[in-house]
Amino acid sequence: MNEAHTLVLKEAADLHRFLQPIAKLCAVSETDHPYYRKSSYEFFSHLDKLIGMTLKYLEDLPQKPSKYPQIQRSVRQKLQVLRSSWGKLHRYIKPSLDADALHIPLSLLDAFQDLLQQVPRCGEFEFAVFQLTEVNYAMLTYEEVNRIANRIAGMVKGKEFPPALSLVGIPYSQSSGLFLNCLIPHEMAHFVYQERVGPEIKLKVDEILNVYHPAKTGTPEEKLELSQIRGLINTWVEEVFCDLFAISLIGPAFTFAFAEMTSAALIGEEGQRNATKAFDFSLSHPADVARFYLHKRHLKALGWWEPIERWKCSPVRLLRYCERVHKQTALSPEINQGTSVRLNLQCFWEACEWLLKFVKEEVPSPATEIKDFFDQYRVISNYLKRAIVPSTIVTDSGVVHPSPAVLINSGYRFVLEELHKLLRNIEKRSENSVADRSWYTERLELWVLKALEDWRLLNKSKEAK
Amino acid sequence: MGVICKGDILDRLNALVDNDKQLVITPLLNRDEIFKHNSDIDSIDLRLGNSFLLPRVPPLPYTFPSPEAVSQSHMRVQVPYGKYLVLPAHQTVLGATLEFIKLPVDLCGEVLTKSSVARTFMVVETAPWIHPFYRGCLTLEIANVSNTPVILYPGRSICQLVLMDLNTPKARQRKLSGTYIAPVYPEAPEFSDPRKELKKIGVPEADFILPGHNHQRNTQDDGVK
Numbered sequence: 001m002n003e004a005h006t007l008v009l010k011e012a013a014d015l016h017r018f019l020q021p022i023a024k025l026c027a028v029s030e031t032d033h034p035y036y037r038k039s040s041y042e043f044f045s046h047l048d049k050l051i052g053m054t055l056k057y058l059e060d061l062p063q064k065p066s067k068y069p070q071i072q073r074s075v076r077q078k079l080q081v082l083r084s085s086w087g088k089l090h091r092y093i094k095p096s097l098d099a100d101a102l103h104i105p106l107s108l109l110d111a112f113q114d115l116l117q118q119v120p121r122c123g124e125f126e127f128a129v130f131q132l133t134e135v136n137y138a139m140l141t142y143e144e145v146n147r148i149a150n151r152i153a154g155m156v157k158g159k160e161f162p163p164a165l166s167l168v169g170i171p172y173s174q175s176s177g178l179f180l181n182c183l184i185p186h187e188m189a190h191f192v193y194q195e196r197v198g199p200e201i202k203l204k205v206d207e208i209l210n211v212y213h214p215a216k217t218g219t220p221e222e223k224l225e226l227s228q229i230r231g232l233i234n235t236w237v238e239e240v241f242c243d244l245f246a247i248s249l250i251g252p253a254f255t256f257a258f259a260e261m262t263s264a265a266l267i268g269e270e271g272q273r274n275a276t277k278a279f280d281f282s283l284s285h286p287a288d289v290a291r292f293y294l295h296k297r298h299l300k301a302l303g304w305w306e307p308i309e310r311w312k313c314s315p316v317r318l319l320r321y322c323e324r325v326h327k328q329t330a331l332s333p334e335i336n337q338g339t340s341v342r343l344n345l346q347c348f349w350e351a352c353e354w355l356l357k358f359v360k361e362e363v364p365s366p367a368t369e370i371k372d373f374f375d376q377y378r379v380i381s382n383y384l385k386r387a388i389v390p391s392t393i394v395t396d397s398g399v400v401h402p403s404p405a406v407l408i409n410s411g412y413r414f415v416l417e418e419l420h421k422l423l424r425n426i427e428k429r430s431e432n433s434v435a436d437r438s439w440y441t442e443r444l445e446l447w448v449l450k451a452l453e454d455w456r457l458l459n460k461s462k463e464a465k
Numbered sequence: 466m467g468v469i470c471k472g473d474i475l476d477r478l479n480a481l482v483d484n485d486k487q488l489v490i491t492p493l494l495n496r497d498e499i500f501k502h503n504s505d506i507d508s509i510d511l512r513l514g515n516s517f518l519l520p521r522v523p524p525l526p527y528t529f530p531s532p533e534a535v536s537q538s539h540m541r542v543q544v545p546y547g548k549y550l551v552l553p554a555h556q557t558v559l560g561a562t563l564e565f566i567k568l569p570v571d572l573c574g575e576v577l578t579k580s581s582v583a584r585t586f587m588v589v590e591t592a593p594w595i596h597p598f599y600r601g602c603l604t605l606e607i608a609n610v611s612n613t614p615v616i617l618y619p620g621r622s623i624c625q626l627v628l629m630d631l632n633t634p635k636a637r638q639r640k641l642s643g644t645y646i647a648p649v650y651p652e653a654p655e656f657s658d659p660r661k662e663l664k665k666i667g668v669p670e671a672d673f674i675l676p677g678h679n680h681q682r683n684t685q686d687d688g689v690k
Contacts, residue, residue, distance in 0.1 A: 030548075031548075033542065033544075034542075034543075035543065035544060035545050035548050100543075101543040101544075101545055102541060102542065102543040106543065106545070379482065382482045382483065383482055386482065386567075386600075386641075387600055387641055387646055387647035388482070388489055388565070388567050388600055388647070389489075389491060389565040389647070389649065391491045391492050391565070392489070392491035392492060392493070393482070394478075394479055394480065394481050394482065394487075396481075398479075399478075399479065401492075425640055425641055426640060426641045426642070426646065427640045427641065427642040428642075443646070443647065446649050446650075447647065447649060449649075450565065450602075450649040454491060454492040454565075457492055457494060457546070457563075457620075458492045458494065461494045461495070
């Protein structure tokens with residue numbers, strides 16, 4: 001037998017064998033338990049079809065050896081690419097399967113998706129969730145999923161990856177949580193940046209970069225540094241865009257969650273400044289202090305800040321502090337020294353000034369929601385204090401069903417400012433007990449998540465009529 | 466004590482949260498229909514929620530009601546609206562009402578299986594009494610006592626709530642108490658240590674036999690060989 005052909009058959013059979021168990025995993029039926037969100041079914045269904053096409057491609061390979069060795073070489077190269085591409089997709093399949101309806105904050109994700117779809121040009125966006133082992137949130141970029149899936153599709157005549165579908169990773173342990181998961185809209189915004197507004201923002205950033213760091217002839221080192229500077233500024237601006245987008249979508253709850261995630265409460269504490277890297281612009285993110293300052297600017301522009309500045313909670317103090325010290329930020333030592341010396345941070349700040357206006361115009365945050373929040377919070381707080389799910393509240397003007405943004409921010413404000421009032425209302429519980437505070441914070445999260453689910457049902461039943 | 470009807474229920478649902486007589490039932494998905502002009506209601510239909518606790522096959526050949534039973538006895542399942550759960554013949558599951566209820570100090574309630582559901586030989590509630598001041602989604606002990614599997618769709622009406630006023634209302638309660646404060650999902654039973662509970666009524670710990678322990682061996686250990 002032709003030795004080269006035997007190799008092709010063996011490698012094809014190996015790949016076939018490798019894909020068989022993955023095919024079984026991807027064959028998720030909507031009628032089988034466990035259940036998933038619609039977008040997850042879309043992801044599994046796409047992979048299921050793609051894997052079917054790949055198996056068919058392998059089974060249809062010519063059984064007789066070709067006369068031309070270069071054809072056999074080309075087939076083997078294709079097999080290698082297929083194997084490595086499926087190897088890359090492989091890492092997201094199990095974490096996506098683990099993110100079933102029981103292991104994700106279902107009602108919160110639905111609320112976020114509804115809010116996202118109300119943004120102009122984002123009406124068809126959907127996101128599937130997968131679990132991360134790290135305590136982190138992440139969106140998979142086009143390069144990480146779409147390009148790989150589409151490369152396979154190109155080779156096996158499969159369909160393109162659903163263009164409006166993104167994958168967001170959340171920590172596996174946070175399935176029942178509300179507060180920390182308010183970071184998810186930031187990850188959703190990366191998809192908006194990637195698919196919609198990225199080119200427009202990059203164009204503007206380039207304009208600004210051309211003023212501060214004009215492209216010119218120089219040594220190869222200088223050219224490299226310039227390219228690094230452009231890369232860094234664009235990366236930081238994208239992060240700021242995602243922060244501002246998330247705030248437009250869900251309000252200050254995003255900032256509070258970000259403060260919790262970054263343990264930023266220490267930033268403003270005396271003697272703690274050096275204990276934190278919050279003043280450093282790193283390779284991947286702008287300084288936390290700069291981000292909080294921009295959060296405050298955006299909250300103010302949207303109309304959230306004026307009333308919340310009186311709240312007696314640490315994130316509000318933090319925002320005030322960051323406004324005072326945001327110019328004291330610096331570049332992290334991890335950035336190449338030559339680049340650091342040349343990089344003018346003023347360029348970043350100027351881009352952010354433009355970005356603040358851009359996001360305010362592009363992602364309209366409904367003023368009614370902000371007004372509703374300030375009108376309804378006192379009543380919602382009275383419900384939560386009495387351990388009542390606030391999906392139907394009675395105000396002086398009648399029966400109201402608070403909207404998701406109102407519920408999320410009310411829940412967050414309550415836990416920051418008034419949790420002790422709930423604990424005082426319960427026998428044998430102490431506001432000074434860590435265990436009690438933790439237990440009732442979880443309860444509070446469940447009540448707000450329940451209210452979000454109710455809101456969706458109430459809306460759907462209204463539409464059905 | 467008397468059953469309260471439409472007008473009173475509506476007044477209480479529309480009361481402000483700091484009103485002692487306030488009643489909460491949320492979400493009431495067909496509120497307009499329930500309270501339309503010509504309706505004369507003496508109960509409110511409640512729907513099935515989408516979270517369930519399926520009984521596990523216990524690691525021991527029996528269920529031992531102890532603090533450990535909470536984690537061992539059930540497996541949580543989430544069934545989105547539109548999907549269903551199959552309850553096999555002669556099997557049970559813990560569900561909860563979709564509606565979150567808060568009773569005022571002067572009302573108590575009873576949960577009854579809807580008659581149409583009962584006629585499929587489903588028993589929805591075996592601990593049907595709701596005390597004044599209760600809040601939470603009601604945990605439903607659902608049993609299929611028929612000879613065929615039954616499909617459960619979250620969101621469908623499954624039971625009805627009858628509210629009764631108390632002749633002598635409880636004094637205004639200042640603090641919340643109880644084992645299950647404001648649950649929104651079915652919750653596994655919580656048991657205290659039976660040894661401690663029996664000790665309170667004078668049963669010495671030495672007389673207490675843990676299930677699964679060979680009684681004869683215990684007596685041998687005590688030196689009665």
